[in-house]
Amino acid sequence: MSRNLPCSPHIHSGASISKTMRDVLIALLAPLAAGVIVFGLRALIVALVTTAAAVAAEALWCAVLRRRQTVTDGSAAVTGLLLALTLPASVPYWQAALGSVFAVLVVKCLFGGLGQNIFNPALAGRALLMLLFPSSLVRFAAPGSELPLTGPVDIVSSSTPLHDMVMPALPDASLTQMLLGTIGGCIGETSAVAILIGAAYLLVRGVIAPRIPLAYLGTVAVLTLVFSRGQDPVQWMLYSVLGGGVMLAAWFMATDYVTSPVTPAAQIVYGVAIGALTVFLRYTGLYPEGVTYAVLMMNAAVWALERALPRRRYGAAGKEARA
Amino acid sequence: MRKLFYGGVHPDARKELAPPDSVHAVAPPALAVVPLRQHIGQACRPLVKPGDAVRKGQRVGDGEGLCVPVHAPVSGIVREIAEYPHATLGRCEAIVIENDGRETPADTEPHGDPSSLTPSELEERIRLAGVAGMGGATFSTAVKLASAAGAVDTLIVNACECEPYITADDALLCTQPELVVRGAQMLSASVGAKRTVIAIEDNKVRAAEAVRAVLPSGMELKILPTRYPQGAEKQLIQAVTGREAAAGKLPRDVGCAVFNAATCAASVRAAFDGEPLIERIVTVSGEGVKHPGNYLVRIGTPIADVLAAAGGLADDGVRVLAGGPMMGFAVDDFGAPVTKGVNAVTCLPRKTAAQLDGTVCFRCGRCVAACPMHLRPLYFFRGERCGDAAMLEHDHVCDCIECGCCAYACPGHLPLVRAIRAGKQLVKECAVP
Structure with missing residues (x-):
């Protein structure tokens, strides 16, 4: 076609990247709200700091390099907010901001911007903070403790259910507390109910499909049931699924478009592998939690998974045979 | 709802703009432009020369193989044979006939009941009448019949019309259901199909009722849940029979023959009355045209005349398409005529x-979920941008319909179809000759 006429299709569904990101931000408000209720106003400020830092970093990157301004697509805001949800409310603001800037500039922009990054920016930002400031990331304030809004936070670290499970022992917290999130932990990770509300919104809006989260959660459930370390395998399994970052990661990290596979078979393998790695890292690793590294490792495998598991070619596999 | 084929989308149908219950005739054009290529395959050779007098329905171009003859849609004088704008090809050689307004008919051979004809005699009648697939693909109906003869067990009449806005086949079924049904019977008998199915989507209630009222015993009316692209040949075969015709395979390879509803009607006219294909129903629709509706248009009528008959465009910013909004071609020169495959002229306002x-x-991954051919369109976008023919081929870019x-x-508003067309071209160029 030499003539520069518009190509079909001539109508569009109306979907857009910024609308999708807006939906994700709306969904993330549920776990954020739970975090603010459980850990106080400091949780909200941490979220504002990381989000603002992420947005500013991307805006500045585009401005300095004279690139098309992409900050309006909303993905930087999502990265910032997601990072905050994986941090304890007591984290120093500057550290949180640093993680955010790293996530956006190094993990996303340096790889070529939205869609080109290999690793989930928020989780990579968290991984950096765990490397640089381990003491800030593994000390958790007890729910309801009055965290100062400014200045250094000098907290008496409270034990989280996941810490108890390293013993190994079933945590003191009740399953109801695990569901509601009135336990020690990261801002957006403790309340399973809030995460599920956000996830339900994304499912209804068609932003995510349940394939990866269910494969992930199912694998964690089966493995912790089979390789139970508690007196009651079912209880051990429930605490394993509800404790730590599994729920948030399953619905909001493993479903990150850019860093997860696009084909159904690859998505299932991806979810199962993250689940297996999570349990493995929890049981054997230095930290009580293994979600971050499990997801990041599988991020690196996405291209290989998609190559190894293509879709069935139309008409292949005997379907062309006469009925 | 059970999915009868994979993927697909649900665009807003907007069929109410052009109701199917009436068809308005558009006056024959003062100047008819008859392109020598209105079908897939080689162009016709002109059988007339400038200055010749032609009669309405006279064969004015023909050729061999897949070629389908073209006919004069009006009587008059051949003014020139020259390159003219063409809705889908850009430009194409065309026979231009000055209408004398007399509508002098060409001599037609007496045609009786075609049931006494052998299949090859029927094919020749259909070929001579210039019938080609009227759903848009414009493949020679005679050649399709010949290849399907004895090789298929199911004949499907495609009345899905899954593209938004278009109601041309819907209008044909509402106004002349018996013509389509007779066509289906005739073609089915000719190819020796055991099962004859008229497939229609569930948003065309009136058309379905009209067909049911004249449906002979032994013929099925299949109402399919509306979803685009149900009317695509492979997807329709899958929806009706569950069989998948792989890329490069023909419907006959899975025991099916598919004919568009308008093609069935044109075949009946050709076989019974010796009437050549010189007019068709065209849906002129979209928010950008003043009087959307269904129009009976002579083949060769410039799109400008058709738009004028429909009250004209709302403003200059309207995008005019030959065909529907999902697969239609943007037209910038309204001198391009309506051809056999143009089932609609869709006028979309700028917004x-x-x-x-x-x-x-x-x-x-929404492209992956939407693709009815099980492809991964995002790979094609990347592959085409990188010029990676090997990757495009590995991911079967040429399977794309x-x-x-x-x-x-x-959501990224990527020009995926443009990238895929360029990608196919790239694969072709890189193929070892």
């Missing part, structure tokens, strides 16, 4: 017409 100028893919579902669903 409705999609601007597919995105550059960012964030791998949401260009239905446009991927680009319709893409």
Whole structure:
């Protein structure tokens, strides 16, 4: 076609990247709200700091390099907010901001911007903070403790259910507390109910499909049931699924478009592998939690998974045979 | 709802703009432009020369093989044979006939009941009448019949019309259901099919009722849940029979023959009355045209005349398409005539017409979920941009039927169909000769 006429299709569904990101931000408000209720106003400020830092970093990157301004697509805001949800409310603001800037500039922009990054920016930002400031990331304030809004936070670290499970022992917290999130932990990770509300919104809006989260959660459930370390395998399994970052990661990290596979078979393998790695890292690793590294490792495998598991070619596999 | 084929999308149908219950005749054009290529395959050779007097329905161009003859839609004088704008090809050699307004008919051979004809005699009648697939593909109906004869067990009449806005086949079924049914019977008998199915989507209630009222015993009326691209040949075969015709395979390879509803009607006219294909129903619709509706248009009528008959365009910003919004071709020269495959002229105002100028893919996978051919369109976008023919071929870019579902669903507004066409070209160029 030499003539520069518009190509079909001539109508569009109306979907857009910024609308999708807006939906994700709306969904993330549920776990954020739970975090603010459980850990106080400091949780909200941490979220504002990381989000603002992420947005500013991307805006500045585009401005300095004279690139098309992409900050309006909303993905930087999502990265910032997601990072905050994986941090304890007591984290120093500057550290949180640093993680955010790293996530956006190094993990996303340096790889070529939205869609080109290999690793989930928020989780990579968290991984950096765990490397640089381990003491800030593994000390958790007890729910309801009055965290100062400014200045250094000098907290008496409270034990989280996941810490108890390293013993190994079933945590003191009740399953109801695990569901509601009135336990020690990261801002957006403790309340399973809030995460599920956000996830339900994304499912209804068609932003995510349940394939990866269910494969992930199912694998964690089966493995912790089979390789139970508690007196009651079912209880051990429930605490394993509800404790730590599994729920948030399953619905909001493993479903990150850019860093997860696009084909159904690859998505299932991806979810199962993250689940297996999570349990493995929890049981054997230095930290009580293994979600971050499990997801990041599988991020690196996405291209290989998609190559190894293509879709069935139309008409292949005997379907062309006469009925 | 059970999915009868994979993927697909649900665009807003907007069929109410052009109701199917009436068809308005458009006056024969003062100047008819008859392109020598209105079908897939080689162009016709002109059988007339400038200055010749022609009669309405006279064969004026023909050729061999897949070639389908063309006929004079009006009586008059051949003014010139020259390159003219063409809705889908850009430009094409055409016979231009000055209408004398007398409508002098060509001599037609007496045609009786075609049931006494052998299949090859029937094919010749259909070929001589210039019948080609009227759903848009414009493949020679006679050649299709010949290849299907004895090789198929199921004949499907495609009355899905899954593209938004278009109601031309719907109008044909509402106004002349018996013609389509007779065509289906005739073609089915000719190819020796055991099962004859008229497939229609569930949003065409009146057409379905009209067909049911004249449905002979032994013929099925299949109402399919509305979803685009159900009317695509492979997807329709799958929806009706569950069989998948792989890329490069023909419907006959899975025991099916598919004919568009308008093609069935044209075949009956050809076989019974010796009437050549010189007019068709065209849906002129969209928010950008003043009087949307169904119009009976002579083949060769410039799109400008058709638009004028429909009250003209709302403003200068309207995008005019030959065909529907999902697979139609944008037309910038309204001197291009209506051809056998043009089932619609869709007029989209600037605000409705999609601007597919995105550059960012964030791998949401909606293109993968929407693709009825099990492809991964996002790979084609990347592969075409990198000039990676090996990757494009490995991911079967040539299996794509260009239905446009991927680009319709893409939040990044990526021009996926454009990339895929360029990608196919790249694969062709890189193939070892």
